[in-house]
Amino acid sequence: MYRNILIPISFDEDRDVKGALEVARALSIESAKITLLHVMEQMPTYAISYIPEDYLQESRKAINTELAKMASTLPNGEGVLREGHSGRTILDFASEIGADCIVIASHRPGMQDYLLGSTAHQVVRHARCAVHVLR
Numbered sequence: 001m002y003r004n005i006l007i008p009i010s011f012d013e014d015r016d017v018k019g020a021l022e023v024a025r026a027l028s029i030e031s032a033k034i035t036l037l038h039v040m041e042q043m044p045t046y047a048i049s050y051i052p053e054d055y056l057q058e059s060r061k062a063i064n065t066e067l068a069k070m071a072s073t074l075p076n077g078e079g080v081l082r083e084g085h086s087g088r089t090i091l092d093f094a095s096e097i098g099a100d101c102i103v104i105a106s107h108r109p110g111m112q113d114y115l116l117g118s119t120a121h122q123v124v125r126h127a128r129c130a131v132h133v134l135r
Contacts (some may be wrong), residue, residue, distance in 0.1 A: 002028055002101040004032065004103070006099040007034065017070070020104070027101060035077075035099070055108070060081060067081065090119070104132070104134070
């Protein structure tokens, strides 16, 4: 059983957020802390001029609201929003908070994943704690 669980949340339609929350509950001790992390990839500088000024701010606000809503269903839940490269940011944040387990959703690998690698693949290979992958 784990005391400090990290759940990266992608908000992709094909990811099973509900399943990840259930697995985290099942793997946690009664007083465990469960952190929901969403990583916003940084916008390329050439694209910023095409995006309305308040879009990123409103996106952050909406994501924080949704994370807080999901975290409120967990005993010691917390939602966190970070910016950066998803795989590296998840790994760095897991180390920062001392996570002892990461529960991450994955999709069936496609050709692009064999060439570039998926976020879940990167987390599994480089995490310094247990990783539970959902398919």
